[in-house]
Amino acid sequence: MEFTHFDRNGTVSMVDISGKPGTLRIAAAAGHITMSPETIWLLAHEELPKGNVLTTAKLAGIMAAKNTANLIPLCHQLALSWADIAFKIGENRIDITATVKTRESTGLEMEALTAVSVAALTIYDMCKAVDKSMEIGGIRLERKTGGKSGDTDNFRPRTSILVLSDSVSEGRASDRSGEFLRKGFESAGCEVGEVKIIADNRDEISKVIDAWTSKGAELIVTTGGTGLGPRDVTVDTIIPKFSRRLTGIEHALFSWGQSKVKTAMLSRLAAGVIGSSLVICLPGSTGAVGDALEVLVPAVFHAFSMMKGEGH
Numbered sequence: 408m409e410f411t412h413f414d415r416n417g418t419v420s421m422v423d424i425s426g427k428p429g430t431l432r433i434a435a436a437a438g439h440i441t442m443s444p445e446t447i448w449l450l451a452h453e454e455l456p457k458g459n460v461l462t463t464a465k466l467a468g469i470m471a472a473k474n475t476a477n478l479i480p481l482c483h484q485l486a487l488s489w490a491d492i493a494f495k496i497g498e499n500r501i502d503i504t505a506t507v508k509t510r511e512s513t514g515l516e517m518e519a520l521t522a523v524s525v526a527a528l529t530i531y532d533m534c535k536a537v538d539k540s541m542e543i544g545g546i547r548l549e550r551k552t553g554g555k556s557g558d559t560d561n562f563r564p565r566t567s568i569l570v571l572s573d574s575v576s577e578g579r580a581s582d583r584s585g586e587f588l589r590k591g592f593e594s595a596g597c598e599v600g601e602v603k604i605i606a607d608n609r610d611e612i613s614k615v616i617d618a619w620t621s622k623g624a625e626l627i628v629t630t631g632g633t634g635l636g637p638r639d640v641t642v643d644t645i646i647p648k649f650s651r652r653l654t655g656i657e658h659a660l661f662s663w664g665q666s667k668v669k670t671a672m673l674s675r676l677a678a679g680v681i682g683s684s685l686v687i688c689l690p691g692s693t694g695a696v697g698d699a700l701e702v703l704v705p706a707v708f709h710a711f712s713m714m715k716g717e718g719h
Contacts, residue, residue: 431552433508436519438546440527441500446538450530451496457533461494464503464533468492468526472507472518482517485509490518492526503527504549516548562711563596564625564685569615570604571631571641572691577606584630584696588689591700592628595708600624607631607638616645620684625711627684631691633675641688642675649679649686656687656707663702664695671695685710 442450450460457463469490476484488508495502505522507515527543534541570585585602593599601619605611612632619627632641646652656678664671674695677688685707689699 431510434515434519434551435506435549436523437504437549438523438527439500439502440530440543442538442541444499446534456536460530460533464526464529465492467529468505468522471525472522475518475521485515564711566592566597566599566626567619567624568602569629571607573606576604583693584691587693587696588628595704609640609644612644620681624684627686629688630696633690642677646677648681651680653678659702660699664698
């Protein structure tokens with residue numbers, strides 16, 4: 408859960424997540440409360456003075472998950488799509504598990520942990536009249552999915568990056584987008600074999616793409632040459648090479664880019680398969696490649712499992 412950072416003056420602020428796409432995220436946390444066997448018996452038979460303990464604790468845990476941002480400073484306010492609390496009664500302890508789901512731009516570990524904590528505290532409150540030996544412990548995050556740090560394929564493709572720019576190839580400008588992509592994919596765990604800069608030339612583009620695909624490059628990302636200018640020939644050169652076009656990737660990139668910059672609709676993005684290589688053509692601006700990394704990483708890595716016949 409990204410929730411805060413300190414600046415040089417020692418003040419705190421929320422982490423800005425406005426640039427992150429919303430995805431399905433799930434978090435599960437667990438903990439336990441120990442008590443005497445006699446208290447367990449009273450609880451199981453609903454003979455405690457305050458009534459049905461576990462039903463009350465479940466409601467308290469769900470309400471706590473929904474109100475985490477009001478309890479912990481600087482946590483983001485998240486719209487939960489589902490929350491549940493489960494209990495397992497043992498001889499002298501009750502195990503508690505909380506699971507929460509959302510379609511938001513940041514994780515919800517704190518919601519799951521808060522739900523477990525408050526459920527345990529509610530059990531404590533409802534049993535304290537008959538048991539002074541109770542202890543709460545073992546509260547921990549069990550699992551999280553969604554986002555860059557969630558459950559994804561462990562596989563990371565060998566990646567090559569092709570920068571298409573007359574001005575950069577001639578030394579009149581410096582490469583920023585290619586370097587941005589290199590750092591982004593390396594941070595995600597990919598081995599970036601080569602970042603090559605060439606002019607906006609059909610023959611040169613075709614030569615490089617053919618060489619890389621024949622050598623078994625698993626992921627090829629190009630940047631530049633996707634606009635409407637007379638020298639923007641990247642997409643026109645590469646699309647005829649596709650054996651399969653991946654319109655889902657294209658639509659995701661278009662949708663996310665246009666949600667930020669309306670003129671993104673004028674870019675001609677392309678994604679597809681050439682041999683055993685996945686090729687994605689991106690615009691040349693650093694803003695566009697930054698948006699693309701937000702969409703592609705880590706979701707696009709699952710494509711390689713599918714290409715190997717491992718299914719969804």
